Amino acid sequence: MNKIDIHALRQIGWDRWDPIGIRQLGNSAWRSGAADEYDSYLLHAANMILHGAALDTVAAYLDGIISSDLALGPVEDAVHRASLHTAEAISAYVQANRASS
Structure with missing residues (x-):
């Protein structure tokens, strides 16, 4: 398998997960200040799948x-679906990355 591309994982996290809603700030300034906010969680999830x-x-x-960890309270159905979609997207990324190596 090729090395995990953190930028690919970040895109998955921001597009599908983003539990604290940073993306909703409405501009791209958050990308420079908070781009790595979810890195450790997404990398751990990718390693779990691997x-x-x-x-x-x-x-x-x-x-x-x-x-x-983020102390946002109980997880509602819509939030769980976002977590599941994130896991699915990370899995697809990992599988595609394996196939290309």
């Missing part, structure tokens, strides 16, 4: 980040 974790497990990890 090591065979199920998508539900990865989504539960992301939900845990939201409720515990």
Whole structure:
């Protein structure tokens, strides 16, 4: 597998997950100030997938980040769906990256 491209993971995170809503600021200035906000979480999720974790497990990890680490309270259905879509997108990225190596 090629090295994980953090920029690809960031795009997935910002497009599908963004639990604290930084993207909603309405301009691109957030990209320079907060681009790395979710890096450690997304890298961990990618590594979970690389090591065979199920998508539900990865989504539960992301939900845990939201409720515990970010202290945003209980995860609602729409938020869980965003976590699951994020896990699916990361999995697709990992699989595509494996195929190209």
